[in-house]
Amino acid sequence: MKNILGSSIKKRQYVFVYSVLIPTFLLFGVIRFVPMFNTMIMSFQSWNLIRPKRIFVGLLNYQQILTDKLFFEALFNTVGFMVLTVALSIPLALFFAVLVQESKKLRPFYESVYFFPTIATMVSVTLIWKWMYDGSYGLINYILSWFGIQPVGWLASQPMALISICLMTVWKTLGYNMMILLVGLRAIDVTYYEAAEIDGANRFQKFWKVTLPLLKPITLFICIMTVLKSLMAFTQFYAMTSDSQGSPSSLVRVLVYDIYQRAFLFQNMGPASAEAMLLFFGVLAVTILQFKLAKEE
């Protein structure tokens, strides 16, 4: 009797499992697996929306990308942006996380204020900063003038525009990185600090000898996340510099913009897919590096 009941329940469970899995995997297939596979195929083909017949062209698309000056400009900008963003935002986030941890009563207030730019949307934030960066009427140049500093063309020339966008990005993501680090800080056992105190360690020694080593895994994690986000950065560059009449600067070309332009503005789907493949290999390399480093910990 029990056996019969058990098997009918089992059958019912299978029906349920498959009626959930089949539609979800269809969706995953159509939205993820098939397009991912298609990018790979397309990177060896030549086609566009006007001439939709796809011709196999071998490695021609890759050759076209790897000999294109614009690709290297984009690569150079993206890597520069990534290095600068990581170099600025990780130490700053660490610094502010430790200070916020130190502040007792006002902590929720600080957390909320620092976190807010994270959820404000990128385009609005970029517009605000564009206004503050304005060469003639911008607030930042005005404040600098108090200290006798000559007006800076924040968005007017190439390396400066990249730096300006980087500073804004660091400002926007500081609170997020800080909150992740605070989770790590909270997890550190107080006894470590007590032991260090008994040994006569001062605040800075405690930070260098206890906090920093124990935070290493989570710091590595936000480093990798920042690297990946910087490789994918698009919105702030698009809103800050691309084809707008108001911005005196030329475009700051980054990899995702380069792909976007090739695919959706110039209809060169093949080379765009090849470039997407290259970007993916970059992301894959960073992800593998993360797993390797995390294992060492």
Next chain:
Amino acid sequence: MGSIKNNHVYDRLFKALVHLILMTGVIIMIWPFIWMVSTAIKPAAEVLLIPPKIIPSYLDWSHFRQVFSEIPIFRYFMNSIIVAGVGTVCILITSALTGFVFAKYDFPAKRVLFYAILATLMVPFQFYMIPLYSLMIKLGWVNTYQGIIFPQMISSFGTFFLKQNMEGIPDDLLDAARIDGCGELGIFKNVVVPISKASISALGIFSFVTAWAEFMWPLIVTMDSEMYVLELGLAMFQHQFFVDYGKLMAGATFATLPVIIAFLFLRRNIIEGITLGGVKY
């Protein structure tokens, strides 16, 4: 004795320094938003003043009036609500059901199927957006709501996250419901969902905020200004005219206000929801 007192003074000085630095940070974090509102509500003649006026000499809503008459910004707002709302509901349904199935049932090829979903977590959207766009053309979904929402209907992170959380539900509880004659879908609805309310709502907030901020896909898949989401409409708005910072800041204020209001009410949940999504980028 003296050294203890010295220590005390040193401690208080240190605390004061900490708060001084943190308060400077607070000003840097908030100031851009204050400046945005200040620019938006001042009369046009005061926008480009040097030295700038932080508090306008009188309130002037004309920047807002101009924005509302020049672009259908309220329509953009509604588009964003529809896109982010429907997308979030879809993600919650698909992730909760799939997460539950992976957490609590045994079936052939379970591990392979789960890792297939998990693997897509590491693949950035920019990698497969081109074929996705050509699919939208084939389906005739370019410039439609379903086209904008479609890629946001599933979430590998959401599936993974809810699976992790639902594994903690005791099997006895599910078996008890089965003995009471509850079907599997009934167990999901009446037992699993109520227990997982906290993690489901965290995922909901995370998905909504992510979908609300989505920029690249709407840029690719929408053609008419009628279908713009707020982020896209705002970015295009600055391309329409020669730069008029008063108008731009009015638009930015309109877009940021709902975020500020939501943040004031749901501060804790939002911070938790977003940091939970730490694994996603």
